Amino acid sequence: MKAEMEGQTDPLRTVSSMKQKPSEMTVAFIGNPNCGKTTLFNAYTGANLKVANWPGVTVEKVEGAIDSHGVHIHLVDLPGTYSLTSYTMEEQVSRNFILSDQVDVIVDVVDASALERNLYLTLQLLELGKPVVVALNMMDIVEKRGMEIDLHRLPEMLGVPVIPVSALKRRGLSVLLHAAVHHRGHVRPDRLIHNHSDETKHRHNHHDEFAMVYSDALEDKIDAVRSMLHKRYPDIYNHRWHALKLLEMDPEVTKNFPVDDPAHVIDRSYETDIINEKYNFIEEIIQEVVVNRAARAAATDYADKILTSNWLSIPVFLCIMAVVFFLTFFIGDMLKGYFEEAIDFLSQGAGGILAAAGAGDMVVSLVCDGIIAGVGGILTFLPNICILFFALALLEDSGYMSRVAYIMNDIMNKMGLSGRAFIPMILGFGCSVPAIMASRALENKEDRYRTMLVTPFMSCSARLPIYILFSGMFFPNHAMLAAYSMYIIGIVVALVSLLAINVIRKDTSDNALLIELPEYKRPSSRTVAIYVWEKVKDYLSRAGTIIFAASIIMWFILNFGPSGYGDMANSFGALIGRGLTPFFAPIGLGYWQITVALIAGISAKEVVVSSFAVLFDGLNINSTAALAALAATLGQSGFTALNGYCMMLFSLLYVPCAATIATIHAESQSWKWTAFSVAFQIFVAWIITFAVYQIGSLVG
Structure with a gap:
């Protein structure tokens, strides 16, 4: 990410800096590993790429181009990532490109069968203030489990278009691309409807602005840091995102955008608090949009009892x-x-x-x-x-x-x-x-x-x-x-x-492994x-x-x-x-x-x-x-x-x-x-x- 320090340019500085010619645009595909992102990319471009079931295969962005809806569209397949917090090299590649001026629309490919886990990255992308379209993939697995997803309520809670697609069966591809083309330049969310009761409604007037609204105490800190950023870096496009990263003590943002903090608002890292509140909101979304959530993939669980057992x-x-x-x-x-x-x-x-x-x-x-x-x-x-x-x-x-x-x-x-x-x-x-x-x-x-x-x-x-x-x-x-x-x-x-x-x-250190075990599926x-x-x-x-x-x-x-x-x-x-x-x-x-x-x-x-x-x-x-x-x-x-x-x-x-x-x-x-x-x-x-x-x- 390029920093704005005393006149340098920040990737989120202006909306106009992201725009290309009206007849051209760049769409970035991003999502969790194993969400079907690269399969979707292949369906559009016909690129002969390897699709694998573990993170780390797509370690650099892969590009393709198509002409659709009267626009020459550059498609970029980014490495699979669980978040925009740069811990691994995959996350760094994805984050750096997403924050650059090159992206016009972000297509967030979401595994509908694992909606709770995938929505964490979605909420992070929404906070960037860039145009986002959600591609709800693998709906066939949801149906097989006897589950249903309310496709009217979900976009109301996220404030962005949500398009059901099947990368494997090549369904919904034209509709998704149409939404991406017409959502270009939409940096503010569409109509947001959160059914908060009077007891849970926040006193901050942010519900019409942001999909993700935090607790009053955390919003107070965000507003205070935003004010500091406004004074020192008035040209930053998205002060809220930078404020959140400063509260998380993100190393890159903290180094590139230091602020004077006489009141010691940033007294510790609030990363855990921000993560927990995001998941609280995700749970609220799941409760409202997913029906028959208790259905499980019994075949996968049964197979894993043998294939991942300690002895066999x-x-x-x-x-x-x-x-x-x-x-x-x-x-x-x-x-x-x-x-x-x-x-x-x-x-x-x-x-x-x-x-x-x-x-x-x-x-x-x-x-x-x-x-x-x-x-x-x-x-x-x-x-x-x-x-x-x-x-x-x-x-x-x-x-x-x-x-x-x-x-x-x-x-x-x-x-x-x-x-x-x-x-x-x-x-x-x-x-x-x-x-x-x-x-x-x-x-x-x-x-x-x-x-x-x-x-x-x-x-x-x-x-x-x-x-x-x-x-x-x-x-x-x-x-x-x-x-x-x-x-x-x-x-x-x-x-x-x-x-x-x-x-x-x-070396006696313990090396923990965080890896997704995707559902078994027919190749x-x-x-x-x-x-x-x-x-x-x-x-x-x-x-x-x-x-x-x-x-x-x-x-x-x-x-x-x-x-x-x-x-x-x-x-x-x-x-x-x-x-x-x-x-x-x-x-x-x-x-x-x-x-x-x-x-x-x-x-x-x-x-x-x-x-x-x-x-x-x-x-x-x-x-x-x-x-x-x-x-x-x-x-x-x-x-x-x-x-x-x-x-x-x-x-x-x-x-x-x-x-x-x-x-x-x-x-x-x-x-x-x-x-x-x-x-x-x-x-x-x-x-x-x-x-x-x-x-x-x-x-x-």
């Missing part, structure tokens, strides 16, 4: 993830065969066409052994990737993933963090880049750094092809279990690392489809860019050496691999081809698989028979199932991809911390893989 929650979570990976392998492998045949047909066809065109052996090798073998090897895993993302999308949109953070809270507390820190780790199952970015939701900088340090240990989707390749090669009868163990090991290593750091720090087919398509599109774009380029580069360094084009054993890649082999030998990976593949995997983890195809003379890794032959060949040189498992383990734990490293630097703003993170991950990967290989060799 974690075993159930592990079983759910086991089912996810069973489906990923069982169904994915059935579909994978068709992709293998298509890639094999493409490779043979390309080779035949090039040979018929008189292309040389080097060109044929580049196309078939380099490009098609590298990129094609990645594309064959697309069915497995689709099924994994589909299952994760169902879990997220159903409301289950919020419970994971909740049930992990006690464990994370022992690591010196709250259950909220487990959210980025869970996101890491999809991709480490957004997972690292989601650590912004943590309030403490040190907590964010620790979370970023261990999040790359989680098995992102890019590692899945590595698991599928090596588990299928060395554990054909137990491939799913071998791959699933990587996910469990990643979680355990992350938690043990956090515990070790916490022991060294000797939206549209939301799931958008989520899966975005992930598949990203996977395909990587195959067509990073992996394509990496495959070509790998082919060149493996087919050219000091003496030019020739034997791969004398190539530049072989020289680099042999130079680093002593580092990898103690962990069972002392083969120059493996070394080169792991180095190439820093560009993108899928490149490990595509490099593997190129490294072994353009081997068709899509063929089951070829993989069996390769496993036998490797076995003759001493590379057994134990080595294969160590390969998966080291791929899980060592340096994350280049994009993740860049994100760690962007979030930490420190090359020193980024270098430490990379070194830490290499150290942990080497130590654990060393232990597994050496113990396995002794036992075997």
